[in-house]
Amino acid sequence: MVWLSGGMFAIACLMILSLLAFVLWQGLWxxxxxxxxxxxxxxxxxxxxxLYARASLDGKNTLYLRTGNYDVSNQHFAYVxxxxxxxxxxxxxxxLWLVERKEWGNLYGFPKQLSWAQAAPEDFVRxxxxxxxxxxxxxxxxxxxxxxxxxxxxxxxxxxxxxxxxELAEKVDLQGAAETGLVEGLSPSAxxxxxxxxxxxxxxxxxxxxxxxxIARIEAHRAERTVVFELPVIDPLGTISADWPELQAGRLTxxxxxxxxxxxxxxxxxxxxxVQAMVQDSPSADSPSVDSLGDQRLMCSVTIPGxxxxxxxxxxxxxxxxxxxxxxxxxxxLADMVRFFxxxxxxxxxxxxxxxxxxxEFLSGDPREAGMEGxxxxxxxxTVVMTIVMSLAVMPxxxxxxxxxxxxxxxxWLLSVIRISINNLAGxxxxxxxxxxxxxxxxxxxxxxxxxxxxxxFEPWPSAAWFSALGVLxxxxxxxxxxxxxxxxxxxxxxxxxxxxxxxxxxxxxxxxGLIVWLLIRSPHFHGFYEAQLPNPTFGKGCLLWAALTLxxxxxxxxxxxxxxxxxxxPNSLREGSYACGAGKWQTIHRIVLPYARPGIITGFxxxxxxxxxxxxxxxxxxxxxxxxxxxxDTEFPFLHGSRSFxxxxxxxxxxxxxxxxxxxxKPMVFTATLxxxxxxxxxxxxxxxxxxxxxxxxQTSQF
Amino acid sequence: xxxxKAIADGQTFESVIHQEVLDxxxxxxxxxxxxxxxxxxxxYNITMPVVKGMVTALxxxxxxxxxxxxxxxxxxxxxxxxxxxxxxxxxxxxxIFAPSVDVIGLRKRMGMVFQKPNPFPMSIFENVVYPLRIxxxxxxxxxxxxxxxxxxxxxxxxxxxxxxKESGLSLSGGQQQRLCIARAIASDPEVLLLDEPCSALDPxxxxxxxxxxxxxxxxxxxxxxxxxMQQASRISDHTAFMYLGRLVEMAExxxxxxxxxxxETEDYVTGRFG
Numbered sequence: 003m004v005w006l007s008g009g010m011f012a013i014a015c016l017m018i019l020s021l022l023a024f025v026l027w028q029g030l031w032x033x034x035x036x037x038x039x040x041x042x043x044x045x046x047x048x049x050x051x052x053l054y055a056r057a058s059l060d061g062k063n064t065l066y067l068r069t070g071n072y073d074v075s076n077q078h079f080a081y082v083x084x085x086x087x088x089x090x091x092x093x094x095x096x097x098l099w100l101v102e103r104k105e106w107g108n109l110y111g112f113p114k115q116l117s118w119a120q121a122a123p124e125d126f127v128r129x130x131x132x133x134x135x136x137x138x139x140x141x142x143x144x145x146x147x148x149x150x151x152x153x154x155x156x157x158x159x160x161x162x163x164x165x166x167x168x169e170l171a172e173k174v175d176l177q178g179a180a181e182t183g184l185v186e187g188l189s190p191s192a193x194x195x196x197x198x199x200x201x202x203x204x205x206x207x208x209x210x211x212x213x214x215x216x217i218a219r220i221e222a223h224r225a226e227r228t229v230v231f232e233l234p235v236i237d238p239l240g241t242i243s244a245d246w247p248e249l250q251a252g253r254l255t256x257x258x259x260x261x262x263x264x265x266x267x268x269x270x271x272x273x274x275x276x277v278q279a280m281v282q283d284s285p286s287a288d289s290p291s292v293d294s295l296g297d298q299r300l301m302c303s304v305t306i307p308g309x310x311x312x313x314x315x316x317x318x319x320x321x322x323x324x325x326x327x328x329x330x331x332x333x334x335x336l337a338d339m340v341r342f343f344x345x346x347x348x349x350x351x352x353x354x355x356x357x358x359x360x361x362x363e364f365l366s367g368d369p370r371e372a373g374m375e376g377x378x379x380x381x382x383x384x385t386v387v388m389t390i391v392m393s394l395a396v397m398p399x400x401x402x403x404x405x406x407x408x409x410x411x412x413x414x415w416l417l418s419v420i421r422i423s424i425n426n427l428a429g430x431x432x433x434x435x436x437x438x439x440x441x442x443x444x445x446x447x448x449x450x451x452x453x454x455x456x457x458x459x460f461e462p463w464p465s466a467a468w469f470s471a472l473g474v475l476x477x478x479x480x481x482x483x484x485x486x487x488x489x490x491x492x493x494x495x496x497x498x499x500x501x502x503x504x505x506x507x508x509x510x511x512x513x514x515x516g517l518i519v520w521l522l523i524r525s526p527h528f529h530g531f532y533e534a535q536l537p538n539p540t541f542g543k544g545c546l547l548w549a550a551l552t553l554x555x556x557x558x559x560x561x562x563x564x565x566x567x568x569x570x571x572x573p574n575s576l577r578e579g580s581y582a583c584g585a586g587k588w589q590t591i592h593r594i595v596l597p598y599a600r601p602g603i604i605t606g607f608x609x610x611x612x613x614x615x616x617x618x619x620x621x622x623x624x625x626x627x628x629x630x631x632x633x634x635x636d637t638e639f640p641f642l643h644g645s646r647s648f649x650x651x652x653x654x655x656x657x658x659x660x661x662x663x664x665x666x667x668x669k670p671m672v673f674t675a676t677l678x679x680x681x682x683x684x685x686x687x688x689x690x691x692x693x694x695x696x697x698x699x700x701x702q703t704s705q706f
Numbered sequence: 707x708x709x710x711k712a713i714a715d716g717q718t719f720e721s722v723i724h725q726e727v728l729d730x731x732x733x734x735x736x737x738x739x740x741x742x743x744x745x746x747x748x749x750y751n752i753t754m755p756v757v758k759g760m761v762t763a764l765x766x767x768x769x770x771x772x773x774x775x776x777x778x779x780x781x782x783x784x785x786x787x788x789x790x791x792x793x794x795x796x797x798x799x800x801x802i803f804a805p806s807v808d809v810i811g812l813r814k815r816m817g818m819v820f821q822k823p824n825p826f827p828m829s830i831f832e833n834v835v836y837p838l839r840i841x842x843x844x845x846x847x848x849x850x851x852x853x854x855x856x857x858x859x860x861x862x863x864x865x866x867x868x869x870x871k872e873s874g875l876s877l878s879g880g881q882q883q884r885l886c887i888a889r890a891i892a893s894d895p896e897v898l899l900l901d902e903p904c905s906a907l908d909p910x911x912x913x914x915x916x917x918x919x920x921x922x923x924x925x926x927x928x929x930x931x932x933x934x935m936q937q938a939s940r941i942s943d944h945t946a947f948m949y950l951g952r953l954v955e956m957a958e959x960x961x962x963x964x965x966x967x968x969x970e971t972e973d974y975v976t977g978r979f980g
Contacts, residue, residue: 581813582890583890593840
């Protein structure tokens with residue numbers, strides 16, 4: 003038996019450890035800058051990439067390469083069979099740059115030319131660095147201008163909403179008046195709204211022209227500077243006849259043939275070849291080794307008088323001639339560059355620096371490329387804000403409910419049923435909560451807030467009927483009030499009369515509550531707070547508020563159960579001691595019981611937060627979106643925007659991994675996001691454990 | 707022994723209370739008091755006084771209702787559902803069980819100490835002044851004064867005066883129990899109820915508590931429940947012997963232990979049964 007149980011234990015440990023190790027490895031490794039290897043294919047082309055994995059596909063050894071250069075090759079990743087390669091050792095080109103871009107993902111290539119400066123390749127790093135700092139300034143200007151544009155748009159939309167409100171309130175059509183600006187015969191509020199709109203429109207027209215000009219100028223300025231790269235993609239130019247050993251030694255016996263291939267070159271005799279070292283170990287290039295791509299190929303650069311030198315690949319063909327291929331030139335905007343570094347030349351410290359800066363961008367930056375690149379800050383922020391709002395909603399709710407159940411309610415079958423139901427509620431699949439949240443919060447409550455009963459799907463009553471129902475409500479409420487007062491005063495403590503009175507008071511209050519809800523959803527006089535915005539929903543869709551409320555429903559059982567346990571762990575002797583001192587019920591609860599139960603309550607609360615933060619299924623339905631342009635909590639009044647959709651880490655993992663156009667390319671990010679989410683949840687749980695331990699210590703009784 | 711059998715059979719029974727007890731001025735008079743848990747009767751028509759300024763001990767075998775009686779005096783039994791009472795008790799001339807009585811105000815006039823020390827999870831200072839805190843007292847000087855007075859009264863001041871801010875739970879068991887006594891006397895109660903205060907303590911701590919009870923005699927009226935015959939004989943002025951929910955005999959302690967009127971009492975106090 004010990005073997006069986008021990009074996010099961012070992013398997014469980016192994017599974018947990020391997021899961022953790024897998025996520026840790028994948029997540030931590032993703033952002034590490036790797037070397038870029040270039041291999042020669044047997045068909046004469048080149049393939050290069052960061053080596054992500056070696057795998058065996060269909061019995062063939064395969065390399066899994068991150069090729070980058072998506073705009074040229076149309077792929078981010080490629081599987082390459084080892085048998086297709088001429089050599090197994092890659093060429094780690096020294097002067098190859100990795101460029102992270104705002105669009106199209108990474109570019110790997112050899113910098114050739116800067117559009118704004120004639121410079122030797124040694125100066126490229128400095129110049130590009132400097133140039134990027136300058137373009138960052140341009141980008142800030144551009145963002146400012148665009149924000150300004152957005153602000154004006156908002157103002158006009160607001161003014162338009164003002165007109166719409168007046169239209170709804172006064173049941174008039176102001177479209178014509180708004181267009182012409184004629185306000186004769188209209189009410190004062192309509193005049194105000196229209197003149198406001200006309201004023202805003204007039205202002206906007208001027209500023210917008212000016213702004214658009216400015217934006218166009220900045221965009222043009224932004225597009226001025228380009229960098230030309232030579233990518234490790236070979237375009238065949240043609241063949242020349244040349245002596246191979248001569249070429250290997252870097253001597254060009256007859257330059258005219260090559261010059262013809264390269265295009266019209268006035269002075270072919272000036273052409274000079276320099277063969278490049280292809281193995282990292284011999285950076286001096288004194289004795290170029292060509293092992294890596296097979297001895298039938300040469301990488302060289304050809305110096306053309308009056309032009310920048312070009313990279314060529316020479317390949318010896320079977321008929322003795324030599325095929326010439328050129329590295330494809332590709333020009334990108336300097337302003338599109340985010341980060342660049344010569345990836346094969348970095349020392350370990352520089353690599354660490356790049357790694358740290360990538361992590362920093364991941365944690366604090368905005369997403370690029372639909373979330374596949376760049377930062378996760380909006381997702382982290384959305385998760386955190388949503389979790390905090392959820393805790394604010396669930397905390398008082400859960401603790402008060404548990405307090406009532408444990409301290410006030412009489413134990414009986416009803417309480418047991420309720421307790422069991424709450425425990426069962428914790429086991430309901432979370433997607434059910436999502437569906438409930440969507441249909442109840444988003445459509446009914448949100449619809450009601452947006453557009454009143456009709457939008458929420460209820461038929462309002464005629465006015466007269468509604469007001470008579472209101473009268474009934476008032477009467478029922480008064481009766482309920484009277485009965486509860488009377489039952490409180492009733493003499494003869496244990497008489498049956500008193501019980502009957504208490505029950506009927508409770509039922510009457512319930513009836514009152516039901517009537518209030520009923521009247522609210524049948525009101526003919528309420529048209530919602532956001533009627534003017536319709537048909538665009540404000541709260542009638544998935545948003546932060548409803549997501550938080552749905553999750554608080556989901557975590558409510560956790561909080562209630564934990565709080566109840568914490569309360570029942572308070573020794574009765576403490577309660578008795580407090581009562582014996584003459585304390586009332588509430589004094590005992592808030593001075594003795596709650597402080598003593600606090601560690602348990604806080605633990606339950608943090609566990610609920612951890613559960614809520616990691617929940618994805620309901621989020622998909624009630625408010626998380628893959629890419630949000632606005633944060634749910636920002637510096638704009640009123641700071642917390644409950645009606646905004648938001649990004650969520652867990653949902654991001656799902657949407658990146660399974661819903662994005664290029665989930666292959668997004669895979670590394672998925673692992674990193676998983677790692678982040680796991681660490682957040684772990685940190686929360688760990689805090690709970692630590693908090694419980696440290697608070698428990700305070701209440702430890704010294705034994706005698 | 708036949709009287710005890712008669713009690714066990716549920717026959718009516720007349721308690722014997724010596725005249726010397728009835729002659730003293732009572733602080734609490736229990737009058738024909740019965741108590742039921744559900745249908746089960748726990749106390750049967752108990753009538754007895756608790757004498758002012760003296761220590762009255764309740765003795766009897768386990769389950770005889772001593773603690774129930776004690777907890778009825780400050781209506782702690784109200785906290786248990788399904789308890790029903792008949793009869794009444796009177797505290798300094800005012801009824802305890804009349805419907806109009808404010809239970810909380812009533813409890814403030816009494817102090818109670820439990821079997822197991824139950825200091826609150828707060829500082830020693832806050833433990834002692836808890837009864838004042840719940841009355842909303844905020845004046846530091848008054849609180850400090852009461853704290854010192856009560857701790858001195860409970861013979862704990864010298865031991866804890868330098869660490870009033872420490873948790874009451876950091877004290878030893880005997881100190882904790884004295885802390886609870888300090889808390890009980892902080893509101894200057896009219897009667898002090900002690901429910902086997904020494905049963906969870908070692909002999910030395912017990913000795914200290916007994917000394918303390920001895921010192922409190924005269925200043926406070928004390929009703930104490932105890933199993934321990936020696937303790938009852940050492941510290942009490944009057945002793946009431948209870949059996950199966952009835953009061954059997956009550957007299958001055960020396961009388962109960964030396965020449966009780968009933969042979970059953972003698973049998974019990976000499977350890978022949980129970």
